[in-house]
Amino acid sequence: MKVLDSFIENLYTGEAVEFRRLRVTPVFIREEAEVPYLEFEEALRAGLVEVTEVSEGGSVPNLLVRNDAERDVLILDGEQLVGAKQNRVVNTTVVVAARSSVEIPVSCVEQGRWHYSSRSFTSGHSHSSPSLRSLKHGSVTRGLRDTGSYASDQGGIWDEIRSKASRMAAHSPTMSASDVYASSVSGEDESRLEEEMRPQPRQVGYFAFVREGFAGGDVFGSPRLCRAKLNKLLRGHYLDSLDEWVTFPRLTVEEVMRQVRGADPEQFASVGKGSELRFESGDLQGALKVVDEFIPHLMVFPKLN
Numbered sequence: 001m002k003v004l005d006s007f008i009e010n011l012y013t014g015e016a017v018e019f020r021r022l023r024v025t026p027v028f029i030r031e032e033a034e035v036p037y038l039e040f041e042e043a044l045r046a047g048l049v050e051v052t053e054v055s056e057g058g059s060v061p062n063l064l065v066r067n068d069a070e071r072d073v074l075i076l077d078g079e080q081l082v083g084a085k086q087n088r089v090v091n092t093t094v095v096v097a098a099r100s101s102v103e104i105p106v107s108c109v110e111q112g113r114w115h116y117s118s119r120s121f122t123s124g125h126s127h128s129s130p131s132l133r134s135l136k137h138g139s140v141t142r143g144l145r146d147t148g149s150y151a152s153d154q155g156g157i158w159d160e161i162r163s164k165a166s167r168m169a170a171h172s173p174t175m176s177a178s179d180v181y182a183s184s185v186s187g188e189d190e191s192r193l194e195e196e197m198r199p200q201p202r203q204v205g206y207f208a209f210v211r212e213g214f215a216g217g218d219v220f221g222s223p224r225l226c227r228a229k230l231n232k233l234l235r236g237h238y239l240d241s242l243d244e245w246v247t248f249p250r251l252t253v254e255e256v257m258r259q260v261r262g263a264d265p266e267q268f269a270s271v272g273k274g275s276e277l278r279f280e281s282g283d284l285q286g287a288l289k290v291v292d293e294f295i296p297h298l299m300v301f302p303k304l305n
Helices: 002-009 040-045 130-147 154-167 177-184 187-196 223-241 253-261
Strands: 011-013 017-019 022-029 049-053 062-067 073-075 080-083 088-090 094-096 100-108 121-123 203-210 213-220 266-268 275-281 284-291 294-302
Touching: 002 011, 002 253, 002 284, 002 294, 011 203, 017 187, 022 223, 040 049, 040 073, 040 121, 062 073, 062 094, 080 177, 094 100, 094 284, 100 154, 130 154, 130 213, 130 223, 130 275, 130 284, 130 294, 154 177, 177 223, 187 223, 203 223, 213 223, 253 275, 253 284, 253 294
Parallel strands: none
Antiparallel strands: 011 022, 017 022, 022 203, 049 062, 062 100, 073 094, 080 088, 080 121, 088 100, 203 213, 213 294, 266 275, 275 284, 284 294
16 A cells, blocks of 8 residues: 555654663654644644533543644544543544534443543543553454444453453552553653653654563654654553553564565544544554545554453
């Protein structure tokens, strides 16, 4: 695929950085492009975007996004949304057109609550862990092939959160993924992680390794988008690095790049603007959003049993 090939050819990797059992290889871009999108949290802080339940009664697998900005807004796969009737996580990367509203597909990551804590959602403190994102991604891809729906295996997601909470002795009255993170990661470790793995000039993404296994990666269309999301994404990876039960396939950076290059993506109807392309290649699975011949976000995950 020409647009993916061109995107990958414009990338190169740098020297890995380590913090305890998490190793991160930065991904850089040779030629930068101007990116027209507002990043979701930036738009939230400016009061330009609002995420709510789709109705007063709500719907677990769907939320409503209203974008009042004059620019498109980018919302990432795995973004945790906190509040309203229960916390959710976004099922796929979405580009919400300027001055428009769209329903987005989500999964519940807080099983024990179904009542309003706020009228609208805020962004969670951490991105979803790669083990949860990988599980969700695989089930969403199967759903797209079978029914054309972006719905996930909700039961499997709840099982994963319960299991991680139990393994990490994390207390959560509502079995919330955000509580598991807050109970497991100290403020000191967060600060050190941010200091050790600050975004570098021209950095547009990363590949992460936990105990030498490939845990996944995200690559953006610009350094600005990467700077906005990197720290939060790596918090999710750090959570998995603390979970001894989680294992990922042993792959090198070169093998990851080779398998992504060899992918033959399938196209699906997109939520929001652009096209949704998903792929499986060797040990990997992933997706990319293409809008007007531009890739704002590429995500890669290992295949997990």
